[in-house]
């Protein structure tokens with residue numbers, strides 16, 4: 288992996304870079320669509336490529352349970368199974384440990400997880416999590432970490448940080464020994480809850496260990512938005528300039544625009560695709576709910592200026608009809624639009640950075656901001 292910053296803007300901490308991965312270069316700032324179980328829900332790999340995406344996210348925990356390692360091994364990895372020939376980043380399952388916390392137990396050696404499908408027990412050690420990602424064959428891998436909820440005590444935040452740090456070290460040793468020659472890259476995940484000094488400690492310790500990229504984990508987990516932004520802004524002040532910075536689980540248009548301003552290079556979130564499947568689509572004037580009565584007779588596309596297949600072809604009235612009747616096509620058409628919208632937004636963000644006019648760009652995007 289190579290990461291080359293090609294332009295730093297003068298507005299705040301925004302930057303444009305090229306992230307070179309084994310299956311082709313990725314221009315940053317970048318948004319990664321999420322294909323938890325292998326591919327973005329409702330779309331074919333061909334459609335995701337056509338939208339212009341070069342890097343998607345998939346999930347270690349979910350793929351480990353289904354289809355399982357036997358299938359992934361038999362196919363020589365996920366790329367051969369899902370037929371996506373561009374780059375994949377795999378999450379470690381640390382977030383699932385948090386979101387399925389009733390089913391998990393944090394131990395010294397790793398996380399004991401009870402399957403949300405059949406209740407079976409699985410021990411996720413740092414080594415095991417990387418072994419799975421090796422079998423998946425992702426281009427960017429993440430170590431197992433401990434994510435905490437807002438308002439935990441400082442002692443709990445420190446304990447989570449200690450596990451995360453210890454496991455990051457073990458992950459690095461395993462990665463270098465077993466996966467170092469594969470062309471894949473291991474990032475680190477910084478934690479620390481909403482305690483600034485614990486965040487700083489986490490970042491400084493992990494930076495010292497010299498990972499190739501750094502993620503900010505454990506934000507956007509139910510806390511106040513102002514606090515999320517303070518933590519991100521604080522974190523990027525301590526993260527190395529020359530390495531990619533990845534904000535995990537964030538993907539609302541406003542958060543992408545603000546995240547870039549704070550020096551973030553990579554984002555992922557189920558948000559654009561999940562809301563699309565609930566009939567909410569993005570426009571430059573804010574979100575539009577396709578189910579609304581006001582769209583019943585509308586011959587307009589979602590957005591006049593949008594060049595996506597959905598907007599070039601269909602009216603709001605037809606899309607509303609598809610959602611009202613539960614037709615599967617509605618899910619696909621709304622997903623196509625939202626991912627096209629986000630890709631164009633990221634392209635515009637990058638262009639504004641390259642032309643060093645990010646400050647005025649943010650002002651133009653006012654209807655999207657919160």
Ligand SMILES: [Zn+2]
Nearest residue numbers: 593595598624
């Ligand atoms: Zn569109």
